Amino acid sequence: GAVVSQHPSWVICKSGTSVKIECRSLDFQATTMFWYRQFPKQSLMLMATSNEGSKATYEQGVEKDKFLINHASLTLSTLTVTSAHPEDSSFYICSVTGGGFSYEQYFGPGTRLTVT
Amino acid sequence: GQNIDQPTEMTATEGAIVQINCTYQTSGFNGLFWYQQHAGEAPTFLSYNVLDGLEEKGRFSSFLSRSKGYSYLLLKELQMKDSASYLCAAMDSNYQLIWGAGTKLIIKP
Numbered sequence: 001g002a003v004v005s006q007h008p009s010w011v012i013c014k015s016g017t018s019v020k021i022e023c024r025s026l027d028f029q030a031t032t033m034f035w036y037r038q039f040p041k042q043s044l045m046l047m048a049t050s051n052e053g054s055k056a057t058y059e060q061g062v063e064k065d066k067f068l069i070n071h072a073s074l075t076l077s078t079l080t081v082t083s084a085h086p087e088d089s090s091f092y093i094c095s096v097t098g099g100g101f102s103y104e105q106y107f108g109p110g111t112r113l114t115v116t
Numbered sequence: 117g118q119n120i121d122q123p124t125e126m127t128a129t130e131g132a133i134v135q136i137n138c139t140y141q142t143s144g145f146n147g148l149f150w151y152q153q154h155a156g157e158a159p160t161f162l163s164y165n166v167l168d169g170l171e172e173k174g175r176f177s178s179f180l181s182r183s184k185g186y187s188y189l190l191l192k193e194l195q196m197k198d199s200a201s202y203l204c205a206a207m208d209s210n211y212q213l214i215w216g217a218g219t220k221l222i223i224k225p
Contacts, residue, residue, distance in 0.1 A: 043203060043217040044159070093158050103147060103207055107158035 002028040002096050006108035013084055013115055021079045021111045023094030029074035030096035034105065035067075038091040050077040050094075084115040118142045120216035122204050127222045128194055136189045136202050136219045144209020148180050148187045151203040153218065159203055162189070191221075199223045 003026040013019050023033055033050040048069050049057040056069035068080040081088055091112050095105040119141045128134040140148065147166035151159035165171055165180035165187060177190040191198055204216040 043215045046213070046215075091156075103211065104149065104161045104164055105213065106161065110158045112156075 002026075002030070002106040004094065004096055004106050004108040006092075006094060006111050008111060009109060010112040011114070013113070015085055015115055016083055018080055018082045019084055019113060021081075021092055021094075021113075023077045023079070023108050025075045025096045028096060030077075031074060032097055033071060033077040034095045034097075035069060035077070035079050036093045036095065038093060038110075044093065047079075081113065084113070086115045089113055089115045118206075118208060118214045120204055120206060120214055122202075122216040122219045124217070125220045125222065127224060128191075130194055130196060130223055130225050132194050133190065133192050134194060134221065136191075136204075136221065138187045138189070138204035138216060140185050140187070140204070140206040140214070140216075142206045142208040142214055145182065146207040146209065146211055148178075149205040149207070149213065150176075150178050150187075150189045151205065153201045153203055155200070162202075194223050196223050196225070 005024045007022045011019055031052045035047045036044040037047050038044050046059050047062045050069050050071040052071045052074050058064045066082055071077040091110050093107055093110040095107045097105055122138045147164055149164050150162040152162050153159040163178035165178050168182055170179045175192045180187045201218040201220050203218045205213045207213055
């Protein structure tokens with residue numbers, strides 16, 4: 001399957017600052033990447049679908065102006081949490097699909113964001 | 117609406133067998149996924165079923181009944197490292213994954 005990396009693996013920031021999280025597909029050209037958020041003891045919540053070269057598709061209830069997604073190349077998507085608040089503290093995970101007729105998603109290791 | 121139901125938590129003994137059930141309701145259906153997620157880590161892919169029946173992969177097997185909207189994950193010869201959350205996800209007609217809340221499996225020696 002695809003190998004996906006995320007950077008940073010964890011970050012602590014102050015309220016009001018912005019944080020950028022990178023998601024890289026290391027061995028696969030991903031036209032589509034997904035961004036999820038997971039709160040403690042809860043399941044994955046899809047935030048947005050990131051499409052290379054076009055605007056991301058956000059899920060209902062996710063503020064696109066707060067969570068900026070840029071899919072600049074086939075191997076890199078970034079999520080920027082702007083003006084972060086403590087309630088944005090969560091585990092952010094990206095994934096890519098296998099492509100072709102393979103629908104399984106391969107996940108990055110995740111980024112734990114803590115906003116103080 | 118679209119919905120996935122699976123038990124919140126299950127407990128089993130090392131060496132035993134456990135079955136984790138999942139029922140789903142989706143707009144259209146393009147397959148059922150099972151993922152394993154250890155605490156603090158990202159999910160890892162276990163299985164994908166799109167046709168009725170049982171798919172066996174080592175100690176793990178997954179079953180699907182499309183007519184019943186039902187799947188289960190069967191884990192045999194349980195090991196302590198199998199302690200994790202197991203996520204069921206159904207793919208709808210738009211190829212979007214609808215995720216269950218996960219089943220936390222606790223393995224006792």
